[in-house]
Amino acid sequence: MIDKLPLGSDTALMVLTGAGISAESGIPTFRGDGGMWNGLPAELLASPEGFERDPGLVWRFYCERRANVKRSMPNAGHRALAKLQIEMGSRLLLATQNVDGLHFRAGSVKVVELHGNIFLTKCSNPNCFRKAVTDFEVYPKVPMCSECRNPLRPGVVWFGENLDKFMIHRIQDFIKDGKRRPFVFLAVGTQGAVEPASMMVRFAKAAGATTVLVNLEKADNEDAFDVVYHGKAGDILPAIL
Ligand code: BV8
Numbered sequence: 001m002i003d004k005l006p007l008g009s010d011t012a013l014m015v016l017t018g019a020g021i022s023a024e025s026g027i028p029t030f031r032g033d034g035g036m037w038n039g040l041p042a043e044l045l046a047s048p049e050g051f052e053r054d055p056g057l058v059w060r061f062y063c064e065r066r067a068n069v070k071r072s073m074p075n076a077g078h079r080a081l082a083k084l085q086i087e088m089g090s091r092l093l094l095a096t097q098n099v100d101g102l103h104f105r106a107g108s109v110k111v112v113e114l115h116g117n118i119f120l121t122k123c124s125n126p127n128c129f130r131k132a133v134t135d136f137e138v139y140p141k142v143p144m145c146s147e148c149r150n151p152l153r154p155g156v157v158w159f160g161e162n163l164d165k166f167m168i169h170r171i172q173d174f175i176k177d178g179k180r181r182p183f184v185f186l187a188v189g190t191q192g193a194v195e196p197a198s199m200m201v202r203f204a205k206a207a208g209a210t211t212v213l214v215n216l217e218k219a220d221n222e223d224a225f226d227v228v229y230h231g232k233a234g235d236i237l238p239a240i241l
Contacts, residue, residue: 002229002239006210011182013088014174014209015081016200017096017103020189020216024075024234027068027100031191037061047159051124055142055151062154063138066118069100070136077188077233078106080241085109093174095167097190097197099156112167114197120155123148163196171200175207183209189233192221201225214240 007013019029029035035042038061044050045061074082085092085108095112096103101119103111122132123145130147132155137143143152157163175183185204192198201211201224213225214236222228229236 002236003227005184005186005212005240006182007088007184008182010091011184012091012093012174012178013084013184013186014093014095014171014178014200014204015186015188016190016197017081017094017098017188018190018192018197019098020191021077021096021233022072022075022098022100022102023189023216024077024232025072025100025102027065027072027102029189031193037064043159046156048161051151051153051158055124055153058153059139059142062118062156066136067138069102069118072100072102074102074106075234077237078102078108080237082107084241093171095171095197095200097194112170114157114163114167116154116156118154118156121152122155123150124153125150168196172203175200175203175209178204178207178209183207185209185211186214187212187219187225188214188237190215190219192219212240 023029030042037045045058051058081094094103094108095114097115099115099118101117119134119136120132121135123130125148128145128148130145145152185201187201198221201221205211205224211225212227213219213222214229214233
């Protein structure tokens with residue numbers, strides 16, 4: 001039984017998306033085929049240790065994904081959220097764990113990219129003043145910083161790295177604001193295995209939110225949701241929004 005989300009005229013809605021919303025765009029999820037890439041765990045490649053050990057391998061991992069994302073298009077799930085944002089404006093906060101940028105390409109704005117964006121390139125030297133730049137390049141070998149000669153790296157948040165504190169504050173403020181009005185938290189296409197994103201539903205629930213999950217299979221944090229739909233985001237999101 002699929003019901004429309006309870007979105008009244010002053011309801012605040014926070015949406016958190018994960019790799020599953022981009023699966024129907026042809027982008028592999030992290031836990032699909034065991035989260036492996038060429039026999040290596042994604043979590044090892046998406047880490048400072050992995051980059052330190054073999055920057056060339058990590059760049060091959062990201063360049064293959066950049067090329068795949070460039071060939072991909074947003075799907076009905078992305079588009080349903082972009083359309084809803086036009087209707088809800090600032091009452092909707094869209095945060096994503098994905099680095100593929102497909103929400104922006106579907107027309108969503110002000111998307112909180114918790115884990116960065118695969119089309120950003122920055123210097124791996126934290127003391128270098130070179131700024132992160134938008135970069136669609138697929139590199140045959142490790143690109144070096146023209147300022148400090150250290151290797152460049154993708155502008156994403158790796159395992160063991162902190163998320164941008166301004167993004168965290170923006171989400172905390174939105175959840176706090178949810179206490180004073182009808183509040184819905186919707187998670188889409190996420191296993192709920194990666195912190196701190198997987199904890200957000202609990203904070204929203206504590207703030208009085210009705211919590212809804214749309215996911216192909218059982219999620220690790222499924223107990224935190226009032227309503228659970230198991231199925232494809234591209235089918236369910238247009239129906240409930
Ligand atoms: C942090 C960017 C403080 C890179 C990503 C022990 C030691 C060290 C650290 C930790 C530890 N224990 C916990 C931690 C913290 C760690 C963590 O949570 N680890 C996990 C593995 C246990 N988190 C961090 O390190 C974070 N930072 O905590 O800072 C700190 C600092 C130092 C030490 C400790 C703490 C940083 C996390 C960010 C990592 N970067 N991405 C890149 O993309 O290359 S996360 C990466 O994995 C993706 O971005 C993605 O978000 C995540 C995978 O999660 P999902 O999005 O849920 O994707 P998944 O494939 O898992 O699930 C997809 C779901 O979709 C499935 O359930 C499937 O059924 C469903 N699905 C499939 N198709 C569809 C569908 N649903 C609907 N429709 C469909 N069609």
